Amino acid sequence: MNLEKCKEPRFVDVRYIYNKYADMNFEVVKKCPACAMGVFKRDKTGNITEMLMIKEWRAGLNNEDGTLGGFTYGSPAGLLENGENPEDGIIREFVEETGYKASDIVDIKNLGEYYPSIGFSSEVLHIYSCVVDEDAVREQPKFDGTGETIIGWEWVPVEDVPKYAKGF
Numbered sequence: 458m459n460l461e462k463c464k465e466p467r468f469v470d471v472r473y474i475y476n477k478y479a480d481m482n483f484e485v486v487k488k489c490p491a492c493a494m495g496v497f498k499r500d501k502t503g504n505i506t507e508m509l510m511i512k513e514w515r516a517g518l519n520n521e522d523g524t525l526g527g528f529t530y531g532s533p534a535g536l537l538e539n540g541e542n543p544e545d546g547i548i549r550e551f552v553e554e555t556g557y558k559a560s561d562i563v564d565i566k567n568l569g570e571y572y573p574s575i576g577f578s579s580e581v582l583h584i585y586s587c588v589v590d591e592d593a594v595r596e597q598p599k600f601d602g603t604g605e606t607i608i609g610w611e612w613v614p615v616e617d618v619p620k621y622a623k624g625f
Contacts, residue, residue, distance in 0.1 A: 488580035492547040493534035494565075495586040496555070498612065507612040509533075509589070510621045511554060514606040528608070530621040543567070543583035551587070554598075554607055561593040 471483045496509035510530040518527040533554045537546040544567065548559050565587040573582050597609055613621055 486574075486578040486580075488578050489536045490543070490581045490583065491534065491536050492543050492550065492583040492585065493532050494547045494551060494584070495532050496551065497586065497588050497615075498591055499588055500591070505588075505615055508615055508618050509555065509610055510613045510618070511610045512608050514608070537583075543570075544585070547583065547585045555610060556595045556598045557589060557593060558595075561590050561595070562587045563590050564588040 467487055468484050469487045471485050473479070473481045473483065497505045498507040498509075500506045509532070511533060512528060512530055514526065514528050515531075516526050518529055519525065520527055533547065533551045535546070535550040535554075537543060538549075541549070544565070548562070548565075551557060551562070552559055565585060568584040568586055570581050570583045572578070573580060
């Protein structure tokens with residue numbers, strides 16, 4: 458993985474030559490690597506009971522009227538900072554976006570990486586899951602709307618997560 462200095466997203470032209478019949482040009486968004494993490498709580502018997510869902514505004518959300526931008530739910534996520542390894546990056550994002558502490562994480566797992574928009578973007582997304590100490594109770598950070606798209610979060614019963622994942 459390349460963790461050198463990452464530049465702002467930009468369009469680049471990529472030429473693909475397979476043989477004399479397949480010579481194509483593509484325009485791709487070159488992006489920094491990112492990370493995301495599903496955050497869960499367990500009950501006393503060890504069963505996963507809740508997932509933390511962050512409510513935030515996203516520019517790329519498609520609306521029924523054809524416009525872009527709106528509120529949806531997701532998980533803690535963000536771009537890696539220059540030279541930052543993915544696990545450190547997702548823990549930083551978790552702390553920044555939730556108000557929890559890194560020490561509240563009792564179990565973290567690296568689930569791998571994938572390219573969420575491989576036909577359009579070079580971005581690689583490092584995926585993690587974690588369990589938060591069931592006794593850890595944190596207040597949400599105060600989101601004042603300046604430079605931040607997150608407006609809050611809530612613990613959702615795992616059986617209700619699909620409803621939240623579709624937005625509102």
